[in-house]
Amino acid sequence: MELLEFARGPALTFAIVVFIAGVVFRITSLFLMWRTRDTSTGSARERPVFVAALREIARRMWPESVYKRQTMFQLVNGYVFHIGLAIIVFLLLPHILFFKDLFGISWPHLPNNLIYAVSVITAVSLIAALLMRMSNPAQRIISTFDDYFSWFVTFLPVITGLIATSHLGARYETLLALHILSVALLLVWLPFGKLMHWFLVFVTRSQTGAHLNHRGAQL
Amino acid sequence: MSDKNAAARGPVAPANTTLGEALSDRGVSRRTFLKFASYTASILALPPTAATAIAQGLANARRQSVIWLSFQECTGCTESITRAGTPSIEDLIFDFISLDYHHTLQNASGHAAEEARHTAMRENAGEYIVVVDGSVPLKDDGIYSTIAGISNLQMLEETVRDAFAVISVGSCAAFGGIPGAYPNPTGAVPISEIITDKPVINISGCPPIPEAMTGTIAYLLSFAALPELDHLGRPKAFFGEAIHDRCYRRPFYERGMFAKSFDDEGARQGWCLYEVGCKGPVTYNACATLKWNNGVSFPIQSGHGCLGCSEPGFWDMGGFYKPLSTAKNDPLKWAGGAAVAGAAVGATSAFAARSLRNKSLKAAAAAANAPATEEKE
């Protein structure tokens, strides 16, 4: 019981504080850094910047047909675990209650058993992604600690959540504490590794879109 | 006739007669022993065939001297174990013990009461059981709870010295309970933190289920041994399973059907009470099987989530109505400060980087002997 109280209490508070401070730190420092502004004359086909940014965010959701065949597995697998994670995090009632307690809003939930099935699929999908990374020679060479650790802190909540719901291996309060601690670990790491793409993906894609748009690329 | 006041008057037979002999004169037949034994075997989750052994053990036992010490407590545990109205099978336990000292139930008071305690300790040295309810304050030499001019700590230590076993009844004695809850102004501690050289059985709960108390005493009497205990010193027969594992609302939990508020349509249909704060998944007690008031009901059946009252620190679990999946404290309290801190560090680091870059650009320009042009950012 003491581990659970630590997890629900000081551990979560610390993790959320570090998460907020870290995300604000990353975004602030990024936007306040210098930028090389392109002062050249724009192309005649230039669209408004905002439109170009949004179009690029959308465009990169799906690869160019040239690359499709080679990247199809990673693409589909990536969507499977991203959508799976979103379903688990936002449509399981205990999680919704967590957000309701923090923010005061709630929304409908899905049956627990359905989320259980989605979690299994998500876990398998994450393992497949790791295996792809480790078996592909090029990916193996360029993979860093960040790549592996970010995978680990994403996978851990999924697997600990499954184990807790299944009441496997230890008393439930211990399993639940481990699940909450794994989420705390994820929150603490997120701002400082590649998981920051939660927020930055929109920034980077917009920037690329604006840049190419200025040159007149038809996107 | 089984009667709690009779028990509190002391043993009615010479100390060396067995319970079987002593009680047969009072009309408690061996057959009654067997009925009590069947009931006890059932609540202890022993096989029904153990009833014979229990009946035999009880009948051959001496009347057990019990000294009940009450410290920082609310008397709820005593209320739970006793019962007004028609004497019944559940009250038989008071025929099997000699309740030699109990603040609420005993007839004697003042010096006479303390004399009774010391007499019982002397005459039953090495064989009496000490039952404790309430926690013991340690702060400031234990001045926050005194009885008969001595602190609870002193009374506990002197009484337990020649005892055979100690039973900590209720969450206060077992884990510190409400006096021990944050901020614990009296320095309240569980009995097991003070008594380390005698067997201590914890029967937690706020209050404990009466059968958990009487069943454990009956087990001790019948088998002259401690029942199997879990890692918190609680008898596994009563605390081996979580409420969640035996809750009749469990199928609704599995299917994700939750009551949204007290007594709404879902709650009346038997839907799970997770959302209104039920701590059933992390609470170990027999409420879902034995229930309360001889099997009438228990909190979840009455539509209220489990409080977790048999677990350590249940008062400090964040709130009875906060679901288990929520943060205990209020993390967003720090959100503003965290954002400001992050922004401050971010801005500082960005401007530091910028000024470093400007310096190096200036230096490069000066070195190239060109007019210093600062790139406009």
Added chain:
Amino acid sequence: MPRDDRATCLDATTTGMALSVMAEVCRLLEALAASGQPGAVDLRSLPLTDADRQQLEDLLGRGEVRADLELAGRSEVWETAYPGAWWVRHLGADDRIASEEIAVCPVPEILQAHPDDIRAGARRLSQDLAALQAPAAPVPGDTNQETTHV
């Protein structure tokens, strides 16, 4: 004895437990018939709904023997329609079921008089007889003759 005040969602539903218990009783009864080995099924520890209990009672039926006991509250013992399988129900305060079992044996132990009780009864009977036969003489003895069952 039906329990009051339970969640209405439970009372009327049968879960199939009655048939499981019956199968267990059958197994024990066959063992009793073959080797004389007695057995019992504790009903209190099983997750039986009221409907399950009623269904089990109906399925097992009634036999030739019924006994009402008065000892620390009431108890009821009856032979089911299957000789050797007895239903033993102990009631506590306010006639609530304190414990309940299906005892598989020639006769439940609770119906038998215990040797200690027999000894005490014989002693008492001889004293009562002596008192009846010699009314003038003061009754020797120290025992409280009152039986104080409730």
